[in-house]
Amino acid sequence: xxxxxDRVEPRLVKGFRDVLPGEMLLRNxxxxxxxxxxxxxxxxxxxxxxxxxxDVLLGKYGEQGAKEIFRFETPDGEAVGLRFDLTVPxxxxxxxxxxxxxxxxxxxxxxxxxxxxxxxxxxxxFIQFDIDTVGTAQTAADVEIIAATREVLAALGVxxxxxxxxSRRLLDVLIAYAGLPPARAxxxxxxxxxxxxxxxxxxxLELTAGRTDASGDKIPGLGLDTAAVDRIERFVTLSGKGRAxxxxxxxxxxxxxxxxxxxxxxxxxxxxxxxxLGIGDDVVAFDPTLARGLAYYTGPxxxxxxxxxxxxxxxxxxxxxxGLVERFKGEAIPATGGSLGVDRLIAALLKLGVLTSRxxxxxxxxxxxxxxxxxxYQAVAASLRSAGIATEIYLGEQRGLKKQLAYADRIAAxxxxxxxxxxxxxxxxxxxxxxEGKRQVVGMTGAREEYLGARVAQRAVPRADLVAAxxxxxxxx
Amino acid sequence: xxxxxDRVEPRLVKGFRDVLPGEMLLRNxxxxxxxxxxxxxxxxxxxxxxxxxxDVLLGKYGEQGAKEIFRFETPDGEAVGLRFDLTVPxxxxxxxxxxxxxxxxxxxxxxxxxxxxxxxxxxxxFIQFDIDTVGTAQTAADVEIIAATREVLAALGVxxxxxxxxSRRLLDVLIAYAGLPPARAxxxxxxxxxxxxxxxxxxxLELTAGRTDASGDKIPGLGLDTAAVDRIERFVTLSGKGRAxxxxxxxxxxxxxxxxxxxxxxxxxxxxxxxxLGIGDDVVAFDPTLARGLAYYTGPxxxxxxxxxxxxxxxxxxxxxxGLVERFKGEAIPATGGSLGVDRLIAALLKLGVLTSRxxxxxxxxxxxxxxxxxxYQAVAASLRSAGIATEIYLGEQRGLKKQLAYADRIAAxxxxxxxxxxxxxxxxxxxxxxEGKRQVVGMTGAREEYLGARVAQRAVPRADLVAAxxxxxxxx
Numbered sequence: 001x002x003x004x005x006d007r008v009e010p011r012l013v014k015g016f017r018d019v020l021p022g023e024m025l026l027r028n029x030x031x032x033x034x035x036x037x038x039x040x041x042x043x044x045x046x047x048x049x050x051x052x053x054x055d056v057l058l059g060k061y062g063e064q065g066a067k068e069i070f071r072f073e074t075p076d077g078e079a080v081g082l083r084f085d086l087t088v089p090x091x092x093x094x095x096x097x098x099x100x101x102x103x104x105x106x107x108x109x110x111x112x113x114x115x116x117x118x119x120x121x122x123x124x125x126f127i128q129f130d131i132d133t134v135g136t137a138q139t140a141a142d143v144e145i146i147a148a149t150r151e152v153l154a155a156l157g158v159x160x161x162x163x164x165x166x167s168r169r170l171l172d173v174l175i176a177y178a179g180l181p182p183a184r185a186x187x188x189x190x191x192x193x194x195x196x197x198x199x200x201x202x203x204x205l206e207l208t209a210g211r212t213d214a215s216g217d218k219i220p221g222l223g224l225d226t227a228a229v230d231r232i233e234r235f236v237t238l239s240g241k242g243r244a245x246x247x248x249x250x251x252x253x254x255x256x257x258x259x260x261x262x263x264x265x266x267x268x269x270x271x272x273x274x275x276x277l278g279i280g281d282d283v284v285a286f287d288p289t290l291a292r293g294l295a296y297y298t299g300p301x302x303x304x305x306x307x308x309x310x311x312x313x314x315x316x317x318x319x320x321x322x323g324l325v326e327r328f329k330g331e332a333i334p335a336t337g338g339s340l341g342v343d344r345l346i347a348a349l350l351k352l353g354v355l356t357s358r359x360x361x362x363x364x365x366x367x368x369x370x371x372x373x374x375x376x377y378q379a380v381a382a383s384l385r386s387a388g389i390a391t392e393i394y395l396g397e398q399r400g401l402k403k404q405l406a407y408a409d410r411i412a413a414x415x416x417x418x419x420x421x422x423x424x425x426x427x428x429x430x431x432x433x434x435x436e437g438k439r440q441v442v443g444m445t446g447a448r449e450e451y452l453g454a455r456v457a458q459r460a461v462p463r464a465d466l467v468a469a470x471x472x473x474x475x476x477x
Numbered sequence: 478x479x480x481x482x483d484r485v486e487p488r489l490v491k492g493f494r495d496v497l498p499g500e501m502l503l504r505n506x507x508x509x510x511x512x513x514x515x516x517x518x519x520x521x522x523x524x525x526x527x528x529x530x531x532d533v534l535l536g537k538y539g540e541q542g543a544k545e546i547f548r549f550e551t552p553d554g555e556a557v558g559l560r561f562d563l564t565v566p567x568x569x570x571x572x573x574x575x576x577x578x579x580x581x582x583x584x585x586x587x588x589x590x591x592x593x594x595x596x597x598x599x600x601x602x603f604i605q606f607d608i609d610t611v612g613t614a615q616t617a618a619d620v621e622i623i624a625a626t627r628e629v630l631a632a633l634g635v636x637x638x639x640x641x642x643x644s645r646r647l648l649d650v651l652i653a654y655a656g657l658p659p660a661r662a663x664x665x666x667x668x669x670x671x672x673x674x675x676x677x678x679x680x681x682l683e684l685t686a687g688r689t690d691a692s693g694d695k696i697p698g699l700g701l702d703t704a705a706v707d708r709i710e711r712f713v714t715l716s717g718k719g720r721a722x723x724x725x726x727x728x729x730x731x732x733x734x735x736x737x738x739x740x741x742x743x744x745x746x747x748x749x750x751x752x753x754l755g756i757g758d759d760v761v762a763f764d765p766t767l768a769r770g771l772a773y774y775t776g777p778x779x780x781x782x783x784x785x786x787x788x789x790x791x792x793x794x795x796x797x798x799x800g801l802v803e804r805f806k807g808e809a810i811p812a813t814g815g816s817l818g819v820d821r822l823i824a825a826l827l828k829l830g831v832l833t834s835r836x837x838x839x840x841x842x843x844x845x846x847x848x849x850x851x852x853x854y855q856a857v858a859a860s861l862r863s864a865g866i867a868t869e870i871y872l873g874e875q876r877g878l879k880k881q882l883a884y885a886d887r888i889a890a891x892x893x894x895x896x897x898x899x900x901x902x903x904x905x906x907x908x909x910x911x912x913e914g915k916r917q918v919v920g921m922t923g924a925r926e927e928y929l930g931a932r933v934a935q936r937a938v939p940r941a942d943l944v945a946a947x948x949x950x951x952x953x954x
Contacts, residue, residue, distance in 0.1 A: 042888075125528065
């Protein structure tokens with residue numbers, strides 16, 4: 001340690017994290033499943049740079065999220081920043097390339113960065129899985145996003161998920177119905193977005209005089225009058241039997257209000273198309289309390305959540321945003337899409353015990369009983385790998401079998417292969433079942449093993465039967 | 478366009494690029510193939526943040542690459558930068574987490590950023606596919622990286638690739654043999670690294686008096702004397718029959734030079750293990766001209782290249798770096814690994830005509846002949862998707878079939894489904910073979926189609942036979 005003064009402390013930047021193999025294997029599995037489903041719907045992969053011009057990210061006069069952007073200068077003196085979502089870069093790209101197919105269906109799986117305050121489970125870098133269809137105003141495109149996402153969640157085995165649907169148009173009608181000027185709309189939507197987490201009474205306080213939150217912070221109110229708040233309450237507490245019933249109740253409440261007809265007709269089309277696809281009220285419901293915070297939505301909005309794990313909030317959210325591309329030079333191009341919160345979904349599924357993972361990809365561990373036999377071990381590993389079985393030879397510094405098997409446990413290998421001089425002479429290998437009697441538990445920061453008690457099976461097999469015997473032992477799990 | 482003054486010009490930051498679906502589909506295919514092979518060797522996925530502390534990236538006193546780093550401050554005032562490779566973050570991680578399995582085999586597929594001057598095919602953001610084994614000094618670990626990568630290149634169908642192997646230890650012996658002080662070593666290696674691109678005469682000039690390059694720039698020389706250069710030339714022009722012959726020639730040349738024995742013994746072990754794995758001289762050769770520019774290598778070094786496309790340089794490169802982890806507080810931990818240049822490999826394979834791609838994932842295109850039948854089209858698409866066939870319904874604004882089919886061509890769909898009132902009444906659909914007579918050509922900036930002449934087949938089938946008939950038409954390609 002003579003050079004220790006020159007050494008750098010190995011540490012992460014505040015708000016950033018490493019994703020270790022146990023969690024990465026889950027992420028890869030979730031991404032692969034989602035990708036396969038969305039590709040079946042005709043969505044194609046796209047990649048855009050992490051770094052964009054600041055005015056591309058912000059618009060000419062700066063917009064929401066301005067504070068959150070990590071910004072810097074390139075060697076050419078250009079003012080740039082790290083993207084904070086995948087929607088703005090998509091809008092930039094669509095405005096930039098006139099010859100893209102239209103409609104343009106794409107998905108993008110990529111990191112985004114936000115410089116806001118990190119907290120438990122809240123990081124400054126996280127990945128998003130976005131799907132969007134650009135260049136169509138048709139409701140069928142919104143329905144497709146919803147239907148494909150339902151299939152993704154089903155394919156992942158997410159238990160009892162539910163998708164809520166509403167429309168910004170309906171919320172605009174609500175503003176008129178409540179007698180408020182359109183300029184108040186976004187403030188009201190932002191407060192309504194808190195209904196799920198804060199409840200109706202807190203929301204009513206925020207619509208009127210304001211309130212003090214649990215940590216003692218004062219949240220200012222919007223100062224709306226009682227008549228307006230009563231009407232808003234009437235809307236958000238609407239209920240009906242299924243989508244059709246809710247829609248009828250909304251149409252009834254809003255009868256005669258400007259814009260009510262096209263808004264309810266849009267939800268009617270969504271209902272009809274979902275019904276034709278066999279997607280029932282139990283999976284996709286109309287929810288008048290759904291608002292979503294972002295300013296740019298212009299039509300249908302949707303969110304998926306897990307009633308069994310409500311603390312994780314929505315695992316998918318999106319909607320129609322017909323005005324975003326117009327921010328860039330060029331024509332107005334309608335668009336709709338959503339974002340799957342991959343890491344949040346994994347956290348929820350781990351909590352529910354739906355996902356389990358392993359510390360590594362390795363199925364078979366080849367112990368090194370005699371370093372002189374390394375070529376034999378490599379040959380054994382090669383034959384298993386040719387058969388598609390993930391195999392690792394021990395290459396650490398431990399000579400003893402016990403310590404080598406402790407390593408095999410650490411990487412959650414399921415079968416160990418023992419081959420010493422005796423076995424070699426007999427033309428045999430010994431197989432040891434390692435997986436018997438333990439269980440892998442993966443948390444957000446890595447994997448650990450819970451031992452349920454060891455019951456290790458072991459057998460000798462001829463070299464020629466190696467692959468078949470390993471397959472059999474792996475299949476017995 | 479009344480608001481055009483407020484609009485932002487949609488454009489990329491200099492040196493950055495978008496990857497459109499045609500190329501992304503190839504990237505995903507290459508990554509999936511490499512991942513499957515490396516996972517069979519027991520490498521597990523890992524992710525580290527894009528943003529690291531500047532001193533982590535640079536070491537305490539700054540090092541190579543310092544100019545290239547995109548740097549900025551976090552809201553907490555921390556000095557950070559974007560990673561420029563995946564090796565330094567791995568070393569940081571291994572030093573930071575004492576409880577990782579050791580050896581620790583991991584792969585990471587991620588973007589890296591370098592602020593140097595962009596040029597043709599040279600971008601400031603690109604993805605790397607790195608594999609490394611940390612925590613073992615054994616030669617078998619180096620051999621495993623080589624063997625696994627050979628399997629990746631074979632699985633990708635890369636024609637006639639070759640892997641060159643040498644060792645930094647051998648180059649250290651060369652420095653002694655040439656009578657030079659060890660302090661000159663890195664300068665000499667940096668010049669030798671140019672042998673492939675610049676040739677022997679240019680390298681000899683750079684070792685002595687310097688030279689003027691093609692653009693008229695003066696490249697200073699190292700000022701070595703003739704005796705040293707003669708000995709270096711003798712080494713880099715060594716040849717022998719296969720690995721064993723080259724090794725014998727090296728041993729002969731370096732007989733009696735300090736360090737020669739362990740260096741040749743190391744290559745001897747590599748040769749033996751490769752031979753035992755059935756990997757011949759035609760695939761992996763010892764090449765005394767291989768130097769690799771990076772300072773941190775300490776043992777075996779290796780590169781893969783495509784003799785049929787030498788202009789792309791190496792598509793994989795790496796080596797042993799036993800000192801890198803020690804830069805961080807903690808113990809010295811030996812490590813070896815390499816990096817697959819995914820984008821460069823794709824460019825080379827496209828050039829060689831080995832890879833072909835498509836503009837989208839869509840196999841089947843459902844035309845919208847009658848917007849009133851949208852639920853029927855959705856049902857048709859749903860049945861195909863359930864059968865695993867990627868299907869897209871036309872959701873654009875064009876009413877005419879001709880324009881819709883032009884869109885289907887644009888996304889390179891292979892079968893179109895036509896369903897109007899007549900077909901509906903008969904319980905039929907019409908299938909149109911779109912792929913007949915054209916070919917998809919994908920360049921680095923996107924996909925285009927070459928028409929070889931249209932010969933479109935069309936047939937009507939009962940709705941019940943839809944999936945089978947589509948499968949048949951797709952299989953006929």
